[in-house]
Amino acid sequence: MYKYQLSVDGTVAAYRLPFLLAGGSLVVKQKSDYYEHFYNELKPGVHYLEVAHDLSDLVEKLEWAKAHDAEARRMAEASRRFAQQNLMPLDIYCYHAVAFKEWATRLRSPVRVREGMEPVTAPDHDRRFGDCECHRSRPRDEL
Structure with a gap:
């Protein structure tokens, strides 16, 4: 298991997001216009840490996660629960x-x-x- 997992779109929404959410790591998700059917149920700051579309604030957000380990762990646990309850x-x-x-x-x-x-x-x-x-x-x- 990794502490942080980065979800970045390609030519479509990153299809591996359900697996990242279920993995027990803090998901760092790029802000995006793409979506899958469950995205409207996810909340930034609750289920994942959102970064700018151009990733310009990635280092800043990772530094925040490192300095706020307990909050990052809560988000990781919330994303794991979400995946278990909604993405099976x-x-x-x-x-x-x-x-x-x-x-x-x-x-x-x-x-x-x-x-x-x-x-x-x-x-x-x-x-x-x-x-x-x-x-x-x-x-x-x-x-």
Whole structure:
């Protein structure tokens, strides 16, 4: 385990953020316009230490973390708890179920099953997995 983990975007949001949050280290996350479905539930200063998009304050923020070790540890623990409570495989499945259900309400024409495709009907889904009852009532604005 490392004391600090840096999350910096590339051409998209840094996809490894859930793993960093779960790791028990203080996550130092770049301020970004990119987001994943769970970002609006994260709070800077609670779940991670935010740095400027251009990383101009990175050294200053790391010096702060070093001088405020107890607060940094609290953030690391909060991010680990957040990941355990919100980013486990069932949570990700639930998010996708809610997103697809919302997407289905926006279809303007019936779905056609083409040659080589296999239909997946709602009753089979419900029997295998049950209804998804999670706190995500609607995707943020991915749709």
